[in-house]
Amino acid sequence: MANDNDVNNDGTALPEGAFDGPAEFGAHVRTALAAAAGQGWTEIVLSDPDFADWPLGERAVVDALQAWAASGRSLKMLAHRFDVFERHHARFVHWRRMWDHIVQCRALPQWSAGDVPSAIWTPSWSLRRIDSERSRGVCGASAADRVALRQRLDEGFQAGRPGFPASVLGL
Incomplete structure (x- = not known):
């Protein structure tokens, strides 16, 4: 059951529990990002091997x-x-250029793609795909799940190198 802190401005609750399939995964991503402003989240972490099937564009x-x-x-x-961003998420690329000062991107080419979590972390909610190929996973407000996910994401940030620059400057 969602509490008042887990409800978007339009009255919809953030999803809780298991999800199955690309349509449900995409809907959860949309719902979470729509909730971000109303929830006042100061930080969001998005992680995926390549974000190809995310609705970011x-x-x-x-x-x-x-x-x-x-x-x-x-x-x-x-x-x-x-x-994949330039080809599939053009609107996001444009937004990212405008907001470069609040966006940090890290690439992990040294990790296998399967080792990079497919997840969203926020201060009060998280989503993690357990099976990215079939878009199956879990989401919710569990503090234990958020802490474990954040530790894995922080490990990736420490190991990663800067990636996805807002612009490519040349001489």
Whole structure:
């Protein structure tokens, strides 16, 4: 059962429990990012081997990130590689350029793609895909799950190198 802190401005609750399939996964990503501004999350961490099947290029997702973005906010992203963004998430790439000062991206080419968690971490909610191929996983407000996920994501950030620059400058 969701409490008042787990409800979006439009009255919808953040999802809890198991999810199965790409449609449900995408809906959970959209719901979480739509909740970010209303929940006042100061930090969001997104992690995936390549983000190819995430709805990050959708107008509604970018609008949600725009509503959330402000001074003092932080979006961290962790991936095996980020090359899919230019091809599949053009709106997100544009948003990322405008908000470069709050976005930190780390690439983990030295890890196998399967070792990079497919997850969302927030201060009060998390989502983790256990089977990325079938988009199966769990989500919810469990503090134990959030702590364990954050430890794994922090390990990745420490091991990673800067990736997905906001712009490519050349001479």
